[in-house]
Amino acid sequence: MRKVLALLLLRANQVVDVDTLAEELWDDRPPQNGTGTIRTHVYHLRRALAQDPATRELAEMLTTERTGYLLRLQPEQLDATLFTEYVEQGRALLRQDRVEDAARRLREALGLWRGRALANTSVGPVLSRHVTYLDEVHHHALELRIEADMLLGRHRELVPELRSLIAANPLNEWYHDQLITALHRSGRRGEALAAFHDLRRVLNEELGLEPSEEAQRLQHEILMADGRRGARAVAVPARFRAVS
Structure with a gap:
């Protein structure tokens, strides 16, 4: 019953046909009377929703259609x-x-x-x-x-979060790039270079790969940055600005 409710919620305002419900419940091994079993599940779901004041409105919004079932919701309800x-x-x-x-x-x-x-x-x-x-x-x-x-200049605040994200996702090179940039823009040039070498080590040990051209460009710009330009030498990677 929980699966049926989850599927109806995630496909709110769309008719969820019986075949889709059967695939979710039994994959490619439906019982002989799968349609009847689904009907029973929906019946018990309606009753359970109607008995709870917090979900009674959902029971009223769940309708039986010709090919399946429809749960009508406003966007702010989910x-x-x-x-x-x-x-x-x-x-x-x-x-x-x-x-x-x-x-x-x-x-x-x-x-x-x-x-x-x-x-x-x-x-x-x-x-x-x-x-x-x-x-x-x-x-x-x-x-x-x-x-x-990053664009708002919150580099120091981002460093702890990026370190945590890298610990959980060590092969995510984008997180490494952001950490290198955030450290450099925080005036922590040595730590930025150490972060690049950590990235190189992880990629080599786990995948036998070198860092991407973007990561290597960041390393080069850090090495080439003089004291006058300092942290301003590194541009923030803008991976998503061109996304349409």
């Missing part, structure tokens, strides 16, 4: 919908050079994220695809917010 909308708004603001507004909107989006999507649900193949999509959007939102903060 965090996942709000989250993706806020991320898109933040990206648009960043493209318009409204950096402060973009950072604020992206923080609001990330504030809606409370751990991995559907962490309390045993997901099947259909919900797994939704979880993967939401994880990708979350990752993108985080990178956009970091880019906005």
Whole structure:
């Protein structure tokens, strides 16, 4: 029943057909009377929702359609919908050079994220695809917010967060690039070079690769920067400004 509700929520305002529900519940091994079992699941779901005052409105919004079931919701009623909308708004603001507004909107989006999507649900193949999509959007939102903060000059504040992200994602070269840049722009030239060498070591040990051209360019600019130019010599990588 939890899977059925999750799928109806994530596909709010769309008819979820019986075949899609069967794929989620049983993958390619549906029972002989799968349609009847789905009907029973939806019946019990309606009853459970109607019995709780907090969810009674959802029971009224769940309708049976010719090919499946439809849950009607307003966008603000579902965090996942709000989250993706806020991320898109933040990206648009960043493209318009409204950096402060973009950072604020992206923080609001990330504030809606409370751990991995559907962490309390045993997901099947259909919900797994939704979880993967939401994880990708979350990752993108985080990178956009970091880019906005870099453009706003919040380099020192970003260093601890970037170190934490690298610890959790050691092969994410973009995080390494941002850390190198943030350290250099904070006047920590030696630590920036050490961060580059950490990146080189990790890539070599894990993948047998050298850092990207962008990372090597950052190292070169740090080495070439003189005392007068200092940290201003390194440009912030703008990976997402050209995204359309």
